Amino acid sequence: MSRVRAVAFWLLLAGAAAACLAAGFWQLERAADKAALLAAREAARARPALDLRAAPLPAPAALPLRVRLAGRYRPERQFLLDNQLHAGRAGYRVLTPFERADGSLLLVDRGWLPAPAARAHLPVVAVDAAPREIEGWLERPARGFVLGRVDEPGWPCRVQALDMDVLAMRLDRSVYPGVLALAPDQPDGYLRRDRPAPPRLGPAHHRAYAVQWFALAATVLIAGAFAWRKLRNSG
Numbered sequence: 001m002s003r004v005r006a007v008a009f010w011l012l013l014a015g016a017a018a019a020c021l022a023a024g025f026w027q028l029e030r031a032a033d034k035a036a037l038l039a040a041r042e043a044a045r046a047r048p049a050l051d052l053r054a055a056p057l058p059a060p061a062a063l064p065l066r067v068r069l070a071g072r073y074r075p076e077r078q079f080l081l082d083n084q085l086h087a088g089r090a091g092y093r094v095l096t097p098f099e100r101a102d103g104s105l106l107l108v109d110r111g112w113l114p115a116p117a118a119r120a121h122l123p124v125v126a127v128d129a130a131p132r133e134i135e136g137w138l139e140r141p142a143r144g145f146v147l148g149r150v151d152e153p154g155w156p157c158r159v160q161a162l163d164m165d166v167l168a169m170r171l172d173r174s175v176y177p178g179v180l181a182l183a184p185d186q187p188d189g190y191l192r193r194d195r196p197a198p199p200r201l202g203p204a205h206h207r208a209y210a211v212q213w214f215a216l217a218a219t220v221l222i223a224g225a226f227a228w229r230k231l232r233n234s235g
Helices: 003-046 164-171 203-234
Strands: 065-073 079-086 091-100 105-114 132-139 157-159 178-184
Touching: 003 203, 079 105, 132 203, 157 164
Parallel strands: 079 157, 105 178
Antiparallel strands: 065 091, 065 132, 079 091, 091 105, 132 178
């Protein structure tokens, strides 16, 4: 085998192994980030609700936070987040605008309810607009995967993802870049669970992925060594 081919072979092999190692270390970083996130959420869970009835909403970087707010629902324009499953049944999460005394607007996730049998029918999600105080987890929304844009007229509006910019355009006004998940003990909600919700993939998942990437790097190097020996013997 020529020197040029040998150098190219080992460079290619080293590049593949390095890419696998980089992916493994990235997964370890993700595991550390998720562990820190879970620790912060457990600490937040232990604290009482932050009274923000007369205070500005926090920056998104401070979320999640358990908070108490004052204002009123704007039930004339509500969103139904589509493709939400519970116990194998399709349904919606109900997102209702909540207007505070200072005029700021945020969305309140009032919980999950089953979808009617006919796709053309939408569930009734009425709620009154009387002044009230509510409590729950203020979180940054996960946009998720958009299964197809639905630009439907009328209200409630069925949407496929929590794209806050799109929802703000639909409401014709600015919206706080976070969602309040209504606490289970609060009235005028549907099926809810205690929050904040855990991440879909925990630290253990990312560590397992890291081990797989490191094992793949080792496999690449071992397979390359055998291939190199075979090429030398044949060449």
